[in-house]
Amino acid sequence: MKTFFNIVLFFISFSIVCQQKEFSQEEIRSKIEEFILLKELDSASYFLKNLEKSEYKSILEKVSKNKELSYKEYNTLFLNLRNRTSIKYERISNFIDETVKIPEKKEFDETFFRIKCDQIYSLRDDVSIEKASEKHRELEKYLSNFNEKDITIQKATLRLQTHPIVLNLIESKLDDGKKLVLDCLAKAKELKDIELQIMFLYHLTDFLVLEGKLQEYINISEESLALENQLQKHTPYYHAILQHLIDAYIFKGGNTEKVLQYIDELYNNPTYMIQTYALYLTLLGKPDTDSVIRDEVLKKFEVKDVKELVEKFQILGKDLNSNDFYKLLSGGSKALVNNDFLKEALKIKDQSIALTRKIYSQDLSQSLADFKVEQVEKTKQQEIENEQEKNKLYSLILILVGVFLIISLLIIRKILKQSKELARKNEIINETLKEKELLVKEVHHRVKNNFQIVASLLELQTQGITDEKALELVKEGKNRVKSMALIHQKLYQNDTGLIDFNEYLNMLTRELSIAYKQKNNVETTIDAVNMFFDVDTAIPLGLIINEIITNAYKYAFHNEKENKLSISIHKESAHYKLIIQDNGNGISEDFDIKNAKSLGLVLVNRLVKQLHGSLKQLNQNGAKFEITFKDNYARELVH
Numbered sequence: 001m002k003t004f005f006n007i008v009l010f011f012i013s014f015s016i017v018c019q020q021k022e023f024s025q026e027e028i029r030s031k032i033e034e035f036i037l038l039k040e041l042d043s044a045s046y047f048l049k050n051l052e053k054s055e056y057k058s059i060l061e062k063v064s065k066n067k068e069l070s071y072k073e074y075n076t077l078f079l080n081l082r083n084r085t086s087i088k089y090e091r092i093s094n095f096i097d098e099t100v101k102i103p104e105k106k107e108f109d110e111t112f113f114r115i116k117c118d119q120i121y122s123l124r125d126d127v128s129i130e131k132a133s134e135k136h137r138e139l140e141k142y143l144s145n146f147n148e149k150d151i152t153i154q155k156a157t158l159r160l161q162t163h164p165i166v167l168n169l170i171e172s173k174l175d176d177g178k179k180l181v182l183d184c185l186a187k188a189k190e191l192k193d194i195e196l197q198i199m200f201l202y203h204l205t206d207f208l209v210l211e212g213k214l215q216e217y218i219n220i221s222e223e224s225l226a227l228e229n230q231l232q233k234h235t236p237y238y239h240a241i242l243q244h245l246i247d248a249y250i251f252k253g254g255n256t257e258k259v260l261q262y263i264d265e266l267y268n269n270p271t272y273m274i275q276t277y278a279l280y281l282t283l284l285g286k287p288d289t290d291s292v293i294r295d296e297v298l299k300k301f302e303v304k305d306v307k308e309l310v311e312k313f314q315i316l317g318k319d320l321n322s323n324d325f326y327k328l329l330s331g332g333s334k335a336l337v338n339n340d341f342l343k344e345a346l347k348i349k350d351q352s353i354a355l356t357r358k359i360y361s362q363d364l365s366q367s368l369a370d371f372k373v374e375q376v377e378k379t380k381q382q383e384i385e386n387e388q389e390k391n392k393l394y395s396l397i398l399i400l401v402g403v404f405l406i407i408s409l410l411i412i413r414k415i416l417k418q419s420k421e422l423a424r425k426n427e428i429i430n431e432t433l434k435e436k437e438l439l440v441k442e443v444h445h446r447v448k449n450n451f452q453i454v455a456s457l458l459e460l461q462t463q464g465i466t467d468e469k470a471l472e473l474v475k476e477g478k479n480r481v482k483s484m485a486l487i488h489q490k491l492y493q494n495d496t497g498l499i500d501f502n503e504y505l506n507m508l509t510r511e512l513s514i515a516y517k518q519k520n521n522v523e524t525t526i527d528a529v530n531m532f533f534d535v536d537t538a539i540p541l542g543l544i545i546n547e548i549i550t551n552a553y554k555y556a557f558h559n560e561k562e563n564k565l566s567i568s569i570h571k572e573s574a575h576y577k578l579i580i581q582d583n584g585n586g587i588s589e590d591f592d593i594k595n596a597k598s599l600g601l602v603l604v605n606r607l608v609k610q611l612h613g614s615l616k617q618l619n620q621n622g623a624k625f626e627i628t629f630k631d632n633y634a635r636e637l638v639h
Helices: 002-020 025-037 041-048 055-064 071-082 089-099 110-126 129-143 151-160 162-170 174-190 194-211 214-228 238-252 256-267 273-284 291-300 306-316 322-338 342-360 362-462 468-493 501-515 535-556 599-610 632-638
Strands: 522-527 563-571 576-582 614-619 623-629
Touching: 025 041, 025 055, 025 071, 025 089, 041 055, 055 071, 071 089, 071 110, 089 110, 110 129, 110 151, 110 162, 129 151, 129 162, 151 162, 151 174, 151 194, 162 174, 162 194, 174 194, 194 214, 194 238, 214 238, 238 256, 238 273, 256 273, 256 291, 273 291, 273 306, 273 322, 291 306, 306 322, 306 342, 322 342, 501 522, 501 535, 501 563, 535 563, 535 576, 535 599, 535 623, 599 614
Parallel strands: 522 563
Antiparallel strands: 563 576, 576 623, 614 623
């Protein structure tokens, strides 16, 4: 009976081997890397047999045999692992901690230092700032063991300053961060290290973006590119600099030939080729792109018009992640509009909206997807182990010919059983997904309720306050809480993940008119039709509007006259514009809202900066505030 069972398993394994031969080299390499991270080294060794000979294969073989690697080999391994978008970086970081030990020799090891620097950067971007800062402190301790006057150590110390620079940027400490990056840039020039100069020029552009200095941003990026061309091998920042220049020139307008040159250069790099499709479409979507440039792009991709180009890019970009594919769709929509394909542009726009909704819920379902992948890998691993065991029975193949039919029937029976089990598991997964979706709505509902509780507590607190100024401060705090509660109420009430700001503004003004009931004769006009924002834009925008309207109720409106308030939001080329106007006495000519000391106006200034916007105050038959801002998607493009 045991021999019979082994025979059955052998034919299963034989089928698996045949399937494995159809794997591409890239798929095989990906599986080997996954098994290495899972510490399933026997499985990794099994797949290594089908991998073509290369220097990287030698490194993978050493890992699968638990052999020690040099720091240079470790660096090559980690660079390849980091390029796998399917692998969460935290797993790679844990593997680094387990395998890469601090050098025992007393000399400074630059490759070890580079590995740990890259770990800090990736942890900060993909995992958490806290874990990145912990590794940063460890690396600082390592550097402290060496002579700080040594030029190599000075350069390493400078490289380590990129982490506090980025932290200053994240914490909006722009003055401190910019001063630090300029100091580091000056030291890099003293040391005549071109790579370090490029690094700090790159980080300097982050601060220039927040300062709105577009031309200086372009000049610095062009300077970085000139430095790159002095090197025999480009730095890891090279392609990011090209992308920065492309985005900046497209935003500014003009320079289409230079933009096309930079995009073509990215296209010629296999790693970045798939990212360029959205850039080509964005270029063709700009009104100032002439027909010569357009025809050159169409000829490059062998299509007759922009409509055909968009269709081709959708096929070529099918492996892009959701966010990058959204950029491709968005660029395609604008390119179609610019070339009079309005019907097709509307269709692509609908696709991008649907994809945006999918992206919003993607993080919530990621843990479920990871669970599913893990289960599939475990099943596959079990099949591979069975295959290894059955390989011992190859000598019995000739004897087994007579019972091949019976074995085939048993295999079919086993496959049917596995199919039923898989169907049952899929039902469980689908149920879990529905529970996750309900949980998201419940979270928004509870957040809204918690905000309302806070508002109620503040209302109760006012009963014990006799000081008018303190009472007013508590009331303003309560109104701010209510403005945020309304956001989460709207999120709870719909499935799109976006807030209809026309409805929201009607609810907000109604709440404020109740709060200031002694000034209830206010004629309010709202124009924000088809303005939808996600929670990252809606909350700061709602707080800004709340503060300005509150000031209008406090200082502009009087019961003895007809009070008017108008609020409008509309989309402009690269941003949105919010206009709030009342018919009060206006603002004193010597009053500068940007330097105001009151809590409400300080909050308005900070929130406008958070939205990458600008604020302008005017007197036009009353006070008028014009605020330009960017939605979350536009703000992410800048980064």
